[in-house]
Amino acid sequence: MTDTPLLKVSGVSKFYGSRIGCKDVNFELWPGEVLAIVGESGSGKTTLLNCLSTRLMPTAGSVEYRMRDGNFRDLYHMSEAERRFLMRTDWGFVHQNPADGLRMTVSAGANVGERLMAIGDRHYGKIRETASDWLSRVEISTDRIDDQPRAFSGGMRQRLQIARNLVTGPRLVFMDEPTGGLDVSVQARLLDLLRGLVNDLGLAAIVVTHDLAVARLLSHRMMVMKDGHVIEHGLTDRVLDDPREPYTQLFVSSILQV
Amino acid sequence: MTDLATYNFAYLDEQTKRMIRRAILKAIAIPGYQVPFASREMPMPYGWGTGGVQVTASIIGPEDVLKVIDQGADDTTNAVSIRAFFQKVANVAVTTHTSDATIIQTRHRIPEQKLGENQVLVYQVPIPEPLRFLEPRETETRKMHALEEYGLMHVKLYEDIAHNGRISKTYAYPVKVDGRYVMDPSPTPKFDNPKMHMSDALQLFGAGREKRIYAVPPYTEVVSLDFEDYPFEIQKFEQDCALCGAHGVYLDEVVLDDKGGRMFVCSDTDHCEDRREHGHVGEMLAPSKEAAE
Numbered sequence: 001m002t003d004t005p006l007l008k009v010s011g012v013s014k015f016y017g018s019r020i021g022c023k024d025v026n027f028e029l030w031p032g033e034v035l036a037i038v039g040e041s042g043s044g045k046t047t048l049l050n051c052l053s054t055r056l057m058p059t060a061g062s063v064e065y066r067m068r069d070g071n072f073r074d075l076y077h078m079s080e081a082e083r084r085f086l087m088r089t090d091w092g093f094v095h096q097n098p099a100d101g102l103r104m105t106v107s108a109g110a111n112v113g114e115r116l117m118a119i120g121d122r123h124y125g126k127i128r129e130t131a132s133d134w135l136s137r138v139e140i141s142t143d144r145i146d147d148q149p150r151a152f153s154g155g156m157r158q159r160l161q162i163a164r165n166l167v168t169g170p171r172l173v174f175m176d177e178p179t180g181g182l183d184v185s186v187q188a189r190l191l192d193l194l195r196g197l198v199n200d201l202g203l204a205a206i207v208v209t210h211d212l213a214v215a216r217l218l219s220h221r222m223m224v225m226k227d228g229h230v231i232e233h234g235l236t237d238r239v240l241d242d243p244r245e246p247y248t249q250l251f252v253s254s255i256l257q258v
Numbered sequence: 259m260t261d262l263a264t265y266n267f268a269y270l271d272e273q274t275k276r277m278i279r280r281a282i283l284k285a286i287a288i289p290g291y292q293v294p295f296a297s298r299e300m301p302m303p304y305g306w307g308t309g310g311v312q313v314t315a316s317i318i319g320p321e322d323v324l325k326v327i328d329q330g331a332d333d334t335t336n337a338v339s340i341r342a343f344f345q346k347v348a349n350v351a352v353t354t355h356t357s358d359a360t361i362i363q364t365r366h367r368i369p370e371q372k373l374g375e376n377q378v379l380v381y382q383v384p385i386p387e388p389l390r391f392l393e394p395r396e397t398e399t400r401k402m403h404a405l406e407e408y409g410l411m412h413v414k415l416y417e418d419i420a421h422n423g424r425i426s427k428t429y430a431y432p433v434k435v436d437g438r439y440v441m442d443p444s445p446t447p448k449f450d451n452p453k454m455h456m457s458d459a460l461q462l463f464g465a466g467r468e469k470r471i472y473a474v475p476p477y478t479e480v481v482s483l484d485f486e487d488y489p490f491e492i493q494k495f496e497q498d499c500a501l502c503g504a505h506g507v508y509l510d511e512v513v514l515d516d517k518g519g520r521m522f523v524c525s526d527t528d529h530c531e532d533r534r535e536h537g538h539v540g541e542m543l544a545p546s547k548e549a550a551e
Contacts, residue, residue: 081405103413110416117416118409124419124485146420 004066006031006172006204007052012061014047020228021047025061027223027233031171032202036219036236038209040251044228045208046176052206053093053174054083065172088115092165092173096180098157101164102149108135108160109145115168134163138193155186159193166197175207179214191217212255216240224248268315269347274298278316278471282462285473290435291403292386297469307340307365308466310382314363317378317462318344323351325359330367330508330525337365354528366429368450370507370529373459375476381444383465386472388432388442408440411483419488428493434481435474443480449492449508454480497522502533503540 005028014021022044029035037045050056052063054075064072068090075083087093095101102111112131113121121127132142138159140152149157158178165173178194179187195218198205209215215222215236222239224232224247232245243249266272274296281295300308318324324344328336332354340363341352353359356369363380373379389399392410402410411432418425431448435441443451444463454461454474461474474480484490498505500521507529509522521542524530534543 080401084405084407106413106417107420109420110413113416114409114413117412118407122412122484122486124416125487127416128420 004070005029006033006066008062008064008072009052010062010064012048012051012058012063014044014051014056015059020044022051022225022228025230027230029172029204029206031204033221034198034203034205034207034219036207036209036215036222037225038212038215038222038251039225041210043225045210045225047228048225049174049176049206049208053091054087055093068171088118089168090170090172092162092170094158094161094165094173094175094178096177098149098154098161101161102157104149107146107148108140108152111149111160111164112167115164119168130167134167135160137197138163139189155182155190158182158190162194162197166201166203169201171204173203173205175205177209177211178207179209179211187214194218212240212252224251265347267320267348268318268344269300270298270312270315274312275316278312281471282313282316282473285462285471286460286475288439289474289478290439290441290472292470292472294469295471297466300466301343302339304467305384306336307363307382309464309468309471310363310365310380310466311340311343311464312466313380313462313464313471314344314361315348317380318348318350318361320348320350322360323353323358325353325356325362325528326364327362327367327369327526327528328365329510330369331527333527355532356526356528366445366447367508367525368446368453370504370524370526371532372453373457375458377459379457379459379461381446381461381463383442383444383463383470384467385430386442386444386463386465386468386470388430388440403439406438408434408483411440412485415483415485415488419485425484425488425490431490432483434483436478437481440483441472441474441480447493447508448482448490451480451482451490452492456480495522499524499530499533499540500542501540502530502538504530504533504538 007029010026012025013023025048037048039045051058063075065075066072109128109131112134113127116127116130132145135142135145140156140159149160179190207218219236222236223230226247232239232248240252243252278295281293285293298312300311302308326337326341328334344350345352356371360376361378365382387399389402389410392414393399415425418427429445429447430442431451433441433443433451443454456477458476460476463472482490495509499509500523502524504524508525510525512521512523514520
């Protein structure tokens with residue numbers, strides 16, 4: 001890890017009318033670091049994630065990102081063209097429901113290749129080669145390259161969505177409940193895969209989840225949210241093993257033990 | 259006879275023509291950009307060329323000579339009725355000869371004969387948005403045009419190659435105009451795409467139902483999208499025209515009987531007639547050997 005953070009978030013708030021989405025969130029994220037945002041549903045996790053990833057305009061605060069040239073840019077003072085370019089090259093966004101992040105009616109190969117074509121790749125053979133390489137990295141058999149995601153299982157779709165996001169070598173990936181809706185054994189494989197990829201590629205990631213096991217396995221640091229506020233923030237193992245806030249203690253102790 | 263119940267020259271009222279001309283001027287100023295306009299109801303159904311008719315009505319003058327083609331032919335229903343319409347409402351001269359026309363309204367084809375600077379080609383366009391079947395949201399496609407995000411267009415071509423081994427799209431083949439906007443050349447066969455590039459004639463596109471006008475000014479770069487390893491190719495025909503023997507032109511297949519009999523004939527009827535007048539003879543019109551014996 002280097003000395004300069006990748007993302008600086010200060011005072012981010014989002015109000016829906018008089019209701020609080022999230023309020024006064026501050027943190028910094030370093031390259032290669034995985035941050036988990038946990039909390040019960042309705043606690044503002046997804047609102048915060050959307051504010052950070054420019055999918056939703058925050059009411060107040062600033063989000064600064066260190067571009068590849070080393071300069072920090074405020075995401076909300078960039079032009080829309082720059083923001084969208086950033087989103088499809090240097091960033092990834094993994095949706096909870098793969099259908100939101102994939103083009104369901106084009107083949108797996110084209111799904112992975114879309115980002116490459118968007119940044120000007122015009123050689124079919126090379127695009128296909130890269131696509132099949134990425135399919136095998138996410139454990140999808142390469143003979144499925146011409147099949148549509150409709151013909152894939154939920155776990156395969158989610159892995160395809162991850163491949164589609166990582167193909168341009170992003171530095172920061174946002175994930176919204178990446179394992180939600182998958183059965184437990186598939187979840188375990190996906191988490192294993194994700195952990196490997198994040199380690200190998202040195203990705204920074206922000207993972208929103210209500211599943212503390214996911215946070216434990218994937219993340220280095222953790223933020224606990226309640227009613228739009230960040231109530232506890234620290235190293236994952238510290239927060240899970242020694243929760244300080246009463247709510248966090250309740251939250252951690254409510255994990256079902258089999 | 260009273261003047262009361264007659265049409266204004268060229269059917270549309272003058273205010274409407276001004277509105278359409280403004281849209282046309284804007285379209286010419288931004289090659290390939292789809293300019294919205296307040297499309298009027300025309301006395302024909304959508305899909306029969308209401309956009310093209312409005313464009314033609316706005317630019318036609320009493321001195322103009324009009325030619326109308328449908329699938330390259332001057333004698334099909336659509337072409338005949340639009341030609342008759344302008345004869346009636348504008349009293350202009352009409353022709354079937356490409357070289358005599360000043361305005362050519364077309365559906366599907368660009369005439370085989372090279373067009374000149376004094377000619378305007380008006381296309382009837384059903385769906386002006388090249389990204390429509392890839393991205394159904396109009397707000398999103400407009401944004402994609404504005405920000406020049408055209409990766410999706412290549413996704414479509416990628417899919418073609420992945421499934422068919424080649425780019426199988428044969429008509430409405432997407433082009434990039436003047437290095438900026440991706441444009442749908444309407445349902446013209448890709449055979450005609452190269453004719454749009456650096457054309458001497460002004461090309462105007464009218465979509466009545468979708469309420470869009472776009473244009474390619476003369477001498478503008480029009481490049482068909484492709485991949486480096488799968489370059490753009492036009493259709494090739496093994497046969498010559500059965501009537502005039504023309505080679506390297508776009509041919510229609512005509513089924514002759516229910517025993518597999520067929521012929522290939524020029525889609526551009528004027529071009530074919532002109533060649534026959536000049537003594538060119540195709541396979542079917544040539545005196546057969548048996549008859550000669």
